Amino acid sequence: MGSGIAVTPLIPRPVRPATNGANYDGVARNVDATARRRELRQRLADQRRALPPSARIAAAQGLRRSLEQLPEYLTDTRVAGYWASHGELPLNLAIAPLAGRGQQFLLPVIGAGKHLRFAPWQAGDDVQPNRYGIPEPAAPTELLEPFQLDLVFVPLLGFDRRGNRLGHGGGYYDRSFAFLNEQVRPTEPLLVGVGYAFQELPQVEEEAWDVPLDFIATERELIDCHPEANA
Numbered sequence: 001m002g003s004g005i006a007v008t009p010l011i012p013r014p015v016r017p018a019t020n021g022a023n024y025d026g027v028a029r030n031v032d033a034t035a036r037r038r039e040l041r042q043r044l045a046d047q048r049r050a051l052p053p054s055a056r057i058a059a060a061q062g063l064r065r066s067l068e069q070l071p072e073y074l075t076d077t078r079v080a081g082y083w084a085s086h087g088e089l090p091l092n093l094a095i096a097p098l099a100g101r102g103q104q105f106l107l108p109v110i111g112a113g114k115h116l117r118f119a120p121w122q123a124g125d126d127v128q129p130n131r132y133g134i135p136e137p138a139a140p141t142e143l144l145e146p147f148q149l150d151l152v153f154v155p156l157l158g159f160d161r162r163g164n165r166l167g168h169g170g171g172y173y174d175r176s177f178a179f180l181n182e183q184v185r186p187t188e189p190l191l192v193g194v195g196y197a198f199q200e201l202p203q204v205e206e207e208a209w210d211v212p213l214d215f216i217a218t219e220r221e222l223i224d225c226h227p228e229a230n231a
């Protein structure tokens with residue numbers, strides 16, 4: 001599809017052992033991990049909501065500068081993002097230049113089975129709230145499957161530098177992009193997590209179903225989660 005710059009393929013990540021083992025210890029470890037994730041999500045969500053408007057506006061501008069370091073942001077044809085809610089880092093300044101460059105922007109639409117599809121959206125198009133109160137295109141002319149996208153800005157609550165992500169806990173992105181775990185990464189679509197720098201964690205515990213991010217863009221920097229590719 002429309003990716004401008006070729007990226008060096010990597011060896012696929014080894015399949016991680018499932019954490020939901022059938023024995024008692026496996027189950028207990030899993031319950032602990034779930035409780036830890038819930039606590040961490042709450043703390044990060046509270047912290048994000050408490051950010052003053054000035055920090056949000058400055059971050060939206062910093063994010064655009066970070067994304068300009070990514071060739072795919074400047075050239076890819078189909079670019080999916082999100083409508084910032086719950087204090088998420090606003091994408092509006094990063095999205096604005098896309099139309100002028102002939103790039104299509106799309107928003108996620110929640111479907112059956114917690115799978116996302118993506119609808120083209122441009123400024124002025126009608127939106128309606130989904131079940132979480134997040135706006136979705138109201139009358140999409142087409143709905144694209146995740147594999148049809150070139151670049152995806154993925155919302156997150158927490159991240160680490162290896163590309164592990166903590167989301168809202170719905171598992172929407174992991175389910176929708178699970179097919180990438182069978183492919184040599186990075187490939188298309190390229191997954192770029194977007195969040196505030198303060199959302200960085202030393203390590204996000206990996207779960208068997210997680211789909212790692214290729215890059216993470218914050219208001220401060222663009223993080224390449226496959227640094228060995230450039231070594």
Ligand SMILES: Nc1nc2c(c(=O)[nH]1)N(C=O)[C@@H](CNc1ccc(C(=O)N[C@@H](CCC(=O)O)C(=O)O)cc1)CN2
Nearest residue numbers: 082083084085088108132134155167168170171172173
């Ligand atoms: N802006 C935006 N759009 C998005 C996502 C997102 O994270 N951000 N999604 C990412 O997947 C999908 C929607 N998934 C979501 C999953 C949970 C919650 C949410 O508010 N969860 C509550 C708990 C609600 C409950 O338990 O039912 C919370 O976090 O407080 C929101 C969106 C698709 N669209």
Ligand SMILES: Nc1ncnc2c1ncn2[C@@H]1O[C@H](COP(=O)(O)OP(=O)(O)OP(=O)(O)O)[C@@H](O)[C@H]1O
Nearest residue numbers: 165166167168169170171172173174175178207209
């Ligand atoms: N590929 C998958 N197949 C089946 N279930 C899945 C898959 N991916 C995630 N899940 C389920 O979804 C639940 C939530 O996953 P997780 O905590 O990783 O969500 P998240 O990445 O934080 O959420 P979101 O992507 O919506 O922001 C998990 O408990 C898991 O059972």
